[in-house]
Amino acid sequence: MIIKISPDKEKAKSMMRLAENRINFIRSITDPEFATIIAENYYEIIKELASAILLLDGFKAIGEFAHKELFEKLSEYNEIEGFEINLMNDLRIKRNKSCYEGKKIEYSYIENKSKDLKKIIKKLKEMLNKKMK
Numbered sequence: 001m002i003i004k005i006s007p008d009k010e011k012a013k014s015m016m017r018l019a020e021n022r023i024n025f026i027r028s029i030t031d032p033e034f035a036t037i038i039a040e041n042y043y044e045i046i047k048e049l050a051s052a053i054l055l056l057d058g059f060k061a062i063g064e065f066a067h068k069e070l071f072e073k074l075s076e077y078n079e080i081e082g083f084e085i086n087l088m089n090d091l092r093i094k095r096n097k098s099c100y101e102g103k104k105i106e107y108s109y110i111e112n113k114s115k116d117l118k119k120i121i122k123k124l125k126e127m128l129n130k131k132m133k
């Protein structure tokens with residue numbers, strides 16, 4: 001469920017810093033054995049940036065399907081394309097299977113998707129920076 005809240009610029013800044021830390025962490029991992037951890041961190045980065053954007057606009061996703069609804073809400077922004085939402089949801093599903101079922105995410109997924117994931121992250125950061133001004 002998406003609820004209306006008061007915008008919180010400081011919390012959004014904090015979430016952006018955390019996302020930046022995760023980005024730096026991913027850059028330090030080169031071993032394909034850690035593909036699952038890399039994918040989980042890509043997901044967390046995207047989720048944190050998306051949450052910060054919505055937070056600045058006075059929205060918050062809560063409840064059982066919060067992350068799915070977060071991405072659905074993000075699809076209302078003109079900057080985000082449908083294939084990007086689909087990729088975010090695909091990553092969300094893979095991350096959930098990893099976290100809750102112990103399923104490994106193959107390195108080939110990272111190889112095939114990292115370019116698009118990085119573009120999404122860049123776009124979300126640009127949106128967030130624009131809103132912070």
